[in-house]
Each structure stands twice: as structure tokens, then as C-alpha cells.
Amino acid sequence: MTNRTFPQGFLWGTATASYQIEGAAREDGRGESIWDRFSQTPGKVVNGDTGDVACDHYHLYKQDIQLMKSLGVSAYRFSVAWPRILPTGTGSVNQKGIDFYSRVIDELLAAGIRPFITLYHWDLPIELHDRGGWTNRDIAGWFADYAAIVARALGDRAQDWITLNEPWCTSFLGYDMGVHAPGICNHHLAVQTVHNTLLAHGAGMQAIRAASPTPCRVGITLNMGYNLPATDSEADRIAAENAVDSVYEWFVPPIFAGHYSERLLSEGGEQQPVVQPGDMALISARNDFLGLNYYSPTRISSAGGVAHAVRNPNGEYTEMDWEVEPEGLYRILLKLKKVTKGQVPLYITENGSAFLDEVAPDGAVHDERRAAYLRGHLSAASRAITDGVDLRGYFEWSLLDNFEWALGYTRRFGLVRVNFATQERLIKDSGHYYRDVIAANAVI
Numbered sequence: 001m002t003n004r005t006f007p008q009g010f011l012w013g014t015a016t017a018s019y020q021i022e023g024a025a026r027e028d029g030r031g032e033s034i035w036d037r038f039s040q041t042p043g044k045v046v047n048g049d050t051g052d053v054a055c056d057h058y059h060l061y062k063q064d065i066q067l068m069k070s071l072g073v074s075a076y077r078f079s080v081a082w083p084r085i086l087p088t089g090t091g092s093v094n095q096k097g098i099d100f101y102s103r104v105i106d107e108l109l110a111a112g113i114r115p116f117i118t119l120y121h122w123d124l125p126i127e128l129h130d131r132g133g134w135t136n137r138d139i140a141g142w143f144a145d146y147a148a149i150v151a152r153a154l155g156d157r158a159q160d161w162i163t164l165n166e167p168w169c170t171s172f173l174g175y176d177m178g179v180h181a182p183g184i185c186n187h188h189l190a191v192q193t194v195h196n197t198l199l200a201h202g203a204g205m206q207a208i209r210a211a212s213p214t215p216c217r218v219g220i221t222l223n224m225g226y227n228l229p230a231t232d233s234e235a236d237r238i239a240a241e242n243a244v245d246s247v248y249e250w251f252v253p254p255i256f257a258g259h260y261s262e263r264l265l266s267e268g269g270e271q272q273p274v275v276q277p278g279d280m281a282l283i284s285a286r287n288d289f290l291g292l293n294y295y296s297p298t299r300i301s302s303a304g305g306v307a308h309a310v311r312n313p314n315g316e317y318t319e320m321d322w323e324v325e326p327e328g329l330y331r332i333l334l335k336l337k338k339v340t341k342g343q344v345p346l347y348i349t350e351n352g353s354a355f356l357d358e359v360a361p362d363g364a365v366h367d368e369r370r371a372a373y374l375r376g377h378l379s380a381a382s383r384a385i386t387d388g389v390d391l392r393g394y395f396e397w398s399l400l401d402n403f404e405w406a407l408g409y410t411r412r413f414g415l416v417r418v419n420f421a422t423q424e425r426l427i428k429d430s431g432h433y434y435r436d437v438i439a440a441n442a443v444i
């Protein structure tokens with residue numbers, strides 16, 4: 001393998017999530033989710049946007065899968081909407097919901113694309129929220145029951161499962177900062193939510209393995225950046241090394257070492273998760289892989305004597321105001337290799353960029369910056385593999401422009417442009433670039 005070529009069998013994927021693309025919010029028995037409620041609450045989402053229609057993928061899934069096939073992707077990461085399967089979160093199953101995902105899987109397999117299913121990408125049934133949502137530890141059981149139903153129904157054809165997407169966001173954006181559904185601002189509840197998401201992950205893994213009719217692999221997806229020094233100074237280097245990375249600290253030690261980070265607990269004062277006997281064993285059960293969502297590093301400065309995050313005055317930033325810096329991806333991959341003792345295969349389950357795309361007079365989208373972002377991050381991934389990281393696949397975020405949560409439709413991440421008025425799709429130049437990368441199995 002040269003430095004730019006990927007191993008044989010490396011998976012080239014794209015990623016999406018149910019609420020961000022499906023639409024059909026009230027169709028075929030789907031129940032209400034916390035994101036339906038949140039987006040319909042005035043002032044919560046830019047322009048009052050909602051996922052009611054989104055990319056209308058619920059109806060256009062065949063076309064979207066054909067688009068993926070034309071790009072040559074070998075894997076697709078998508079999420080199942082809990083309220084399509086169990087409209088009130090627990091109890092009776094909505095067969096039409098199962099049937100939809102069953103059709104998606106059949107279509108994927110016919111196109112030669114391997115499904116990676118995320119069971120929770122933020123659309124919690126509203127009835128479960130009314131029962132305390134993620135702050136209620138019973139959610140571990142509710143989630144495990146739901147996961148078993150899906151694994152039993154689809155596990156004959158899908159073998160790769162991700163329990164939760166970015167539980168840090170569920171916990172802190174949803175329950176501490178209140179900028180995501182359900183929009184609560186209570187740090188103590190957020191800390192307990194961390195623990196409950198971890199419990200749900202452990203219980204979910206058990207349930208999926210027990211219910212799947214075929215052997216399967218189960219993991220979780222965590223969003224992680226990397227603390228890089230703001231300057232070359234020794235003081236900044238030390239400050240960056242010592243700065244807390246909240247996602248890493250809250251989730252990696254419990255899952256891979258069976259305990260919470262001493263540092264977080266000692267800094268947390270009275271804000272501690274309530275842990276019951278047996279919890280940590282459940283949480284730290286074997287993972288078949290770990291999914292990493294990487295977008296950007298954090299720059300740490302020691303100026304003024306206190307380590308703090310700063311902007312990089314020389315950096316390039318995306319429309320999310322996230323710095324473009326592939327070195328952070330390389331470093332976090334190496335760090336994860338070390339912490340998992342090289343024994344847990346890794347997937348990059350999301351990586352991508354939002355830019356202000358325009359359709360040019362020639363009818364194309366010349367998004368050179370997105371293609372350059374991809375090239376830089378794929379080079380970093382390739383370097384990490386050369387340095388011994390067991391990286392098995394890369395899922396670009398995202399296949400389609402879609403509903404970017406509280407920012408509504410104002411940020412476009414897609415390799416494929418979506419005209420939200422007509423639902424027309426148009427492969428951007430970055431999509432063509434990705435197609436060529438896949439064909440070469442190398443960064444080009």
C-alpha cells in the first residue's frame with residue numbers, strides 16, 4: 001500500500017440521518033418525535049424550518065440509492081427513526097415503518113451497498129420525552145427493546161449496527177445548552193443523560209446481538225475533535241495537551257476502561273451521574289468497532305495564564321465556523337488506536353464540510369473547497385492507516401444537502417445538491433471527485 005492507496009476492502013460510504021432527510025413526518029403511522037416538537041416551536045430553528053419534508057427521501061429513496069451507486073459507494077450509514085417503528089416509543093410496532101427500512105435495505109443490497117444502521121440519531125418519540133426522556137434511566141430498557149425489534153426484523157440482511165449517534169450532543173446540546181431538542185438547560189440532567197445514553201448503548205448492544213438472526217457487529221459513534229495548540233509556543237503545546245476534550249473524557253473511559261474520568265468527576269463537584277452496581281460492566285462490554293465523527297480541531301491558547309479555546313487567525317473555516325484542519329483527524333485516530341490498544345476497528349462514520357454552494361451558469365456546482373476538504377482529510381486518514389490505525393472505512397457527511405438541526409436548511413453539507421423547492425438532485429464537483437477517489441481506492 002502506498003501512502004495514498006487504501007487497503008483492499010476499505011469501505012467508501014456516505015452518511016445521513018432519518019430526521020434530516022426523510023420527510024413524510026406524518027405518514028404511514030410515524031409518531032411524533034422531540035425534533036418535530038422542537039422545530040415547530042417558534043424561535044428554535046432558523047427560518048422556522050422543520051424536517052416535515054426535508055429531502056423527501058421517504059419517497060425518493062430509490063433515486064438516492066441509485067445516486068450512491070453511480071458514485072460507486074460500497075457502504076451507506078443511515079438511521080432508523082424510532083417513532084416510525086414504535087410511534088409512542090414502546091408497545092405496538094408499526095409494520096409500515098419496518099417495511100420502509102426493509103425496502104431501503106433491499107434496494108441497497110441490490111445496488112451492492114452495505115447498510116450500516118444507526119438506531120438513534122436524535123429523533124426520540126415524544127411520549128418517551130414526556131416520561132423523562134434521556135434523563136430517565138428506564139430509557140436503557142426502552143432503547144434495548146426498540147433495538148431488538150429492528151435487529152430481529154432487518155438483521156437477516158444488515159449486520160453492521162451503531163447504537164447511538166453522538167451521545168455528547170444528545171446530552172449537552174439537548175439538556176444543558178438547550179440548542180437541540182428537547183431544548184432543556186440543566187447541567188445536572190445533562191450529566192445524568194450521559195450515563196443513561198451509555199447504559200442504553202450497553203443494553204442495546206446486548207439486545208441487538210441476541211435478536212439478530214445472523215452474526216453482527218455493533219458499535220457506537222462518538223463525535224471527537226482534537227486539541228491543537230494555537231501557536232508553536234511550548235506553553236500552548238502543554239496547554240493543548242492538558243486541556244479537557246469533553247466528548248472524549250465523558251465517553252471514552254467509560255466505554256473502553258469501565259470508569260468515568262477521575263478528572264471530570266473531581267471537577268464536577270455535586271454534578272455526578274448516579275451509577276448503580278453493574279452499570280459500568282454493562283457500559284464497557286466489548287464493542288466490535290468504534291465510529292468517529294470528526295469535523296474540526298479546537299485551538300488552545302495559554303495566553304493570560306489560563307488555557308482557553310481561540311480561533312486560528314490563519315485558519316480556513318467552513319460555514320459552520322469550524323476550522324479545516326486534517327491534522328486533528330490524524331491525531332485523534334492515533335489517540336484512539338492507543339486507548340483501544342489497537343484492538344477495536346475504527347470507522348470514520350462522519351466527516352465533511354458546509355460551504356456556500358451555488359449553481360454556476362454552466363449548471364454545475366463547482367465546490368472546490370469541499371473537494372479540497374475531502375482530499376486533506378482522506379490524506380490524513382491514509383497516513384493514520386500507514387501508521388498502524390485499523391481504519392476500515394470512511395463515510396462522507398453527507399450524501400445530500402439536508403436539515404442541519406437548529407440551522408435548518410441554511411447549511412449545505414451534501415455531495416449532492418438538493419433543490420428543496422423541486423427536490424431535484426445534482427451531483428456536485430465534490431461528488432465527482434469522491435467517485436474518482438473510490439474508483440482509484442486512493443487519495444487523488
Ligand code: IFM
Nearest residue numbers: 017020166293350397404
Ligand atoms: O448534521 C450533523 C449530524 O447529524 C451529526 N454530526 C454532525 C453533522 C454536521 O453538523
